[in-house]
Amino acid sequence: MEEQKSVRPLAPGDLLDGGGLDPQDWDRMRKLGHRMVDDLVTWWSSLDDRPAWQPIPGAVLERLASSVPEQPTPPEQVYEEFRRDILPYPTGNSHPTFFSHVIGTGTPLGAFSDLLAAGLNCNVFGGHQAACHVERQVIAWLASILGLPLEAGGLILSGGSMANIVALAVALRDRTDFDVRRQGLHSAKLRPRLYCSSETHNCLDKGADLLGLGSESVRRLPVDETFRLAPETLEAAIVQDRAAGWQPFCVVGNAVTVGTGAIDPLGALADVCKRHGLWLHVDGAIGAVGVLSPTLAPALVGLERADSIAFDLHKWLYVPYEAGCLLVRDVETERKAFSNATAYLSVLDAGLSSGDAWPNQLGPELSRGFKALKVWMSIKEHGVSGYRRAIETNVLQARHLGQLIEGQPALELLAPVSANIVCYRFVSKGLGGPELDTLNRRIVEELHLRGLAVPSHTFVRGHFAIRVAITNHRTRQSHIESLVAASVAIGEELLAEMRHPSEGV
């Protein structure tokens, strides 16, 4: 109390040297950083000993709903709160038996790269700074990996959704007959339309919605028995729509669909696009980098003919979240779709505001973190050869899983294994549709709740499917085999419960 009394009220002048937010004691901050590194290394190297997933206790949820703190907390204590309330309840994708959605594993050097990026704290909007050149280099590396020409360019973005949306924006501006940028879609005499298979990720619908096209402008076409879009189906739809007064502008091909892992016949789609003057965009969020797998590469031939490719680096290149990429065959089409001039961002002859690398002119973002750094450091660390091996391993693991399922009478494979996604379900003689769906839904939930594995789910031709996507460099053959065994064991356990409910727990 006495101490408080002795503090005189602040005069404005006092704050001119406010003292900032840096630590008083740098050595304490250094030690805290070391502890975080130590704890992460311990955590990464012992993931297999921990549950793949666990629920968040109520007391933690309560603390994560408390009101904003007025007073400071020592950084060491903030870190303890992180360790107590956050660390044990992550998404789980670092774990070797995480197979949910399509969420990559991350690597230690990838995480350290994000520390360096945040430490340097670059805003990669443009100008004369190394980060812009690193991003340009990474884009060139990725374009060369996917077989695009030298004049290709693009951006690192948050992920596949943003990369797909930005690609659609470029296609719309490049392949329609009105001034989208100034006059908007209201001025279109013929309504623009784009084409894709029924299996396409819903971010394309979200994109068409966001861009003002409306989701009706996405024509989702039926697939063949292997879940692929046939070129004849596509061409017929384009011809039909043109006759009906639409303005077709873009086709979206899939390089690994999110549901079952199918790969559209990209070369054949490119032929159709060429004949009709449409933009070929490939949603390669999951599978574009599959070109590095010798087993998968043949199915991806034609990818290199795309006008644009969206793909994720936090999926199958295993870099930490978040990092997606858009590549555009002719980067000038992207620049034309997004460039804009403003006094505050005009280019000078020297200093930070000089130079020829202005990524903000290629997309909607002006504030842009240094996501490219983790890609740059990771590709250097492993070399392309390291990714060839890791990606091929995941492809072979998915095939192995498919074979194990086919060899197991209690399990049914629900779609051919084309890439790194496997959809299956537990089956039992005499058990029908809705009951099977419920049983399999409960198998997924139990696998999570017991901390054994984290598959996700989808519906394949109306059936609830246990869905395994392998973009996990920590997964080993034994994990795949345990997943099959656990699926069968839990299925039989739940089946017994259903049939003899009184004996259930």
Place this chain on the structure above:
Amino acid sequence: MEEQKSVRPLAPGDLLDGGGLDPQDWDRMRKLGHRMVDDLVTWWSSLDDRPAWQPIPGAVLERLASSVPEQPTPPEQVYEEFRRDILPYPTGNSHPTFFSHVIGTGTPLGAFSDLLAAGLNCNVFGGHQAACHVERQVIAWLASILGLPLEAGGLILSGGSMANIVALAVALRDRTDFDVRRQGLHSAKLRPRLYCSSETHNCLDKGADLLGLGSESVRRLPVDETFRLAPETLEAAIVQDRAAGWQPFCVVGNAVTVGTGAIDPLGALADVCKRHGLWLHVDGAIGAVGVLSPTLAPALVGLERADSIAFDLHKWLYVPYEAGCLLVRDVETERKAFSNATAYLSVLDAGLSSGDAWPNQLGPELSRGFKALKVWMSIKEHGVSGYRRAIETNVLQARHLGQLIEGQPALELLAPVSANIVCYRFVSKGLGGPELDTLNRRIVEELHLRGLAVPSHTFVRGHFAIRVAITNHRTRQSHIESLVAASVAIGEELLAEMRHPSEGV
């Protein structure tokens, strides 16, 4: 050679246990992490001894254009390449005399938070995981700081541009009379229009363009002598446009304009919006958190009446790049604008795919990194009280700079100092428009090239302006005073060169 020969070709089975991308030697990786922490702490604590900016040498640029490496590189060497080619050439915003654009400083614990986020590697798309709750908590904290009601919600995004674009998308869907989401802008009978001042950031035009409205749908209105939008000007434009067959839907107010730091009369704009049923969005990218400054808060009254507010946390909350925020007064309007259903993302009763926190339903992104963690740890570390002090300091520093300029005959203040942005130029009797512009442009370039300070530039009423934005917790009074002295000294030096070119270097 002999060794290579002894390697037998890989059989597919070999790769089922590919070994992954983790280090063979965890202790080496741990030591590398420690070194990075040490080097960053040394760098942060000695920034004032280094140049504020320096150009990238040609040899470095060449290395940053080399082709993709096929073979792996030891992580220690990758880090050395980072230290050699990237670390010395950052944007520069960590430095105490960085005042360019509006780019915040970052903090050590903020950077460590990004390490933890990347180490855990969460994808904050939704579901039962701590990161979703941390983000929701951070959103609630920020809403309470800005005075929004409890039912407000929102998202952490990459920055102000994305937050503004998403806000416009919500406004368009909530305040127009047609089905934007399904049928698109083509189906609008009356063309939608939004209103803002001439001083508004060009990301609003980029947004209108991206959303399919077309940049013509942005009506930029003239400002008064203090660079603010008068409510009468706004109301007259709305009435006029309605009569002319437009469909007005949104007004964008500025909480600190990017050019001169003006703050629109938000309460009066809210009144106009209420009368006409329009959505009030506030672009508070720079200044919304200025409510924490006792000096600035009165000018921001009315902010709490906005339907949505976009603002950056990597600017004036000093968290590392990237983190922006969109707050929406009634989060259900945001959910209605973005929610969508898909089999692959359907919600289960237990496990990762359960729970009620699904941020992907509030915006365009599905892949989302754990940006909220650095905000959570930073707000805990400093408490709201810490930000009150740091932000107030910057406001007072800007005013002090304004006073110093007014007291210096060789400098001219080009706009009133409203917030944390100061625009000025060097002047000399008898020196006219284009010559003065060139001279001041060269002053900015020289300040950078000599590593003294990094202001940026803009044009104020047609004059080239040296522009200083202070969102820098490392800046001290002495840095402000040195900047003034250097501006005068360089100006006089360049002036002498212009007048006696033979004596120049």
